[in-house]
Amino acid sequence: MTPTTAVVTLSDDSRLPHVRNQIAALRRWAPGVTHYRADLGTERNLARARNAAADAAVGDGADLLIFLDADCIPGPTLVPAYRSALEREPEAIHCGPVTYLRQGALEPADPLGGLTALTDPHPARPNPRPGVLQEADAGQFNLFWSLSFAVHARTWRGGPRFDESYEGYGGEDTDFAWLQRRAGRRMFWVGGAHAYHQWHRVSSPPVEHLDDILANATRFHARWGSWPMLGWLREFEELGLVRFQDGRWRRASAPAP
Known part of the structure; x- marks a missing residue:
């Protein structure tokens, strides 16, 4: 039986246009993948929202969990690359490369049409060749990004998970990665699991x-x-x-x- 895959995301109303592009990409390139969105609401506890959405997916029978930031569009090879990685290393945490799109990069009439031509992964993270799993060393757990990663449902149930004492913005994803390392989990960089982060206004520093x-x-x-x-x-x-x-x-x- 083919494992059931769920994509988990969280957003508020301001990110719904980005979420719609995410869902459209899944429908085009990964039909059958279920989509779970946690609404941040006024509480804005990112850790709690991710945990709740993932628990809902697992409770509904999902075998594989792909966490995507609301701003991220999954590329056509993201789901199969993560599925292959989880089949090979089911007890590990898996992270794909992310391309940050510039303002106006997407064609409004067909945001997905020229997406793969824009592939230019952020240089701060490894970008293995498609089909390659590159194991992270202990120091690279600092590079974990919650905006695109995948885990097997068994791994998720076994924990650790996001610490809900982190409130608001920042720190909960690095803490999650360090908890995985302390628990003896391995982490892999997944070649070909490309996600594309849609442009939006940000302040720097935030x-x-x-x-x-x-x-x-x-x-x-x-x-x-x-x-x-x-x-x-x-x-x-x-x-x-x-x-x-x-x-x-x-x-x-x-x-x-």
Whole structure:
């Protein structure tokens, strides 16, 4: 029997146009794949939303789980590449390459028509040849992105999963990867599992998420003894928004203890 595959995503209403492109791609290139979307709502707990959507898919009988960011369009080879990887290494975490699309890259009349011609994976992550599984070393768990990865339902049920004490934006995906490494899970970079991140406006650094990032970075440090998202924290520092004092990052306006 062919394993049942589910795509898991989460979004708010502002990302629904992107989600529609994601669903259209699945219908074109992977008919039969079920789609589970968790609505972030006002709570915006990304970890809880991902866990809930994945649990719903597994509860409905899904064997294979593909997690995609709401902004990501699956390419025509993403689903078969992840299926093959999970067949070969069912107890591992699998990550595919992601291309970030520029503004206006997609043709409005047919967003999927020229998609594969735009393939240009982000250089910060490995991009093996199609059909190749490249095992991540211990240091590469830092490179895990929750915007495109796949796990077998048995692996998901066995945990660990996303820690729901992370609230808002940032840190929960690196924590998830480090929990997998501590549990002895292997991680592979999957050649050919291409996803395409649709353009949208972002702030750099993401100052609208400053409080979330500070809280989640502190939570991560309490568990692991190191600081995640250091690039953002240092950019915030350069802007005069935060300072590092007495072994922790805090808002620059916060009074010293």
